[in-house]
Amino acid sequence: MRVLILGATGFIGLPVAQAFVRAGHIVYGQTRSAAKAKQLAAEEIIPVVADTQDTASYLPPLIPKLDAIIDAVGGTDIRTLSETLLSATADAVKTYRSPTASKLVYIYTSGTWVHGENRDEAVSDGSALGAMAELISWRPALEQRVISNPNLNGIVIRPSLLYGRSGSILSLFFRKAHTEGKVEWPGTPGGRLALIHCDDLAELYVLAAEKAAIARGQIFDGTNDINESTDAFLQRLVEISGAKGPYQYTTPTNLFEKALSTTSILRPYLGRALLGWRPRKAGLLDHLDIYYKAWQASEGLL
Secondary structure (H helix, E strand, O other): OEEEEEOOOOOOHHHHHHHHHHOOOEEEEEEOOHHHHHHHHHOOOEEEEOOOOOHHHOHHHHOOOOOEEEEOOOOOOHHHHHHHHHHHHHHHHHHHOOOOOOOEEEEEEOOHHHHOOEEEEEEOOOOOOOOOOHHHOOHHHHHHHHHHOOOEEEEEEEEOEEEOOOOOOHHHHHHHHHHHOOOEEEOOOOOEEOEEEHHHHHHHHHHHHHOHHHHOOOEEEEOOOOOEEHHHHHHHHHHHHOOOOOOEEEOOOOHHHHHHOOOEEEOOOHHHHHHOOOOOOOOOOOOHHHHHHHHHHHOOOO
16 A cells, blocks of 8 residues: 555654554655654655645645555644645545546544543443533534545544653653652543553554455544543652652643543444454553653653
């Protein structure tokens, strides 16, 4: 397969690109930075240096020969960008792709926060969505646009809270513990964390693309089998970071913190049943000392 990763140097995009390379595929990685292009080339990823929004500069020459596009972009204006990328890709397929080619696979990265707040009942990939945080309330409509687009084999993957390597969102809390000696979390006690290691998540993208004939039109929750206690995570972070306890909960002060405070009890099945996906990395609590040191190393603190 020939695969284009949009946002290929990001916390999701880079492990996904590396996983496709390991699986033997030809991988193009979009980045805005010439310096990061060298990093991609060193990983056997073909750099595509372009602003993500400037689709006219990179989609026309690639669309005729690609088998899949992975939208793994991030940023503060992600709603507009995600909508633009989907529309631009569908239009480029109609204009530049041969009718004899197979449908282009398009994998959109959403998130499990769309399941909303529910501390009582387990939900899975196909569960109806409840009231969700304002920050991501636009995502379900875009998910449906992806999987129903007639010009694409659309697939949605919803990662849960990521861990491993440089830490993703958890790095915010690692840094505060390290620099200020404080462990805090927005929300209230008793919550649960739906989690996935970035490398396990990357394998889900590869399987979904490779098995697009059966994965198309589906929405997959990318999360571990077990949700972990937020209280236990915070206590363990106090212990391994040397922060001053006890840990504390804070009142969410912005849309991001309100979304982060969401608790959903997730029991995904579709990726396991349909694609044979099995997360293999140790959970966050079991190896938090290793994951904390990995973050320290990524920050040059070791």
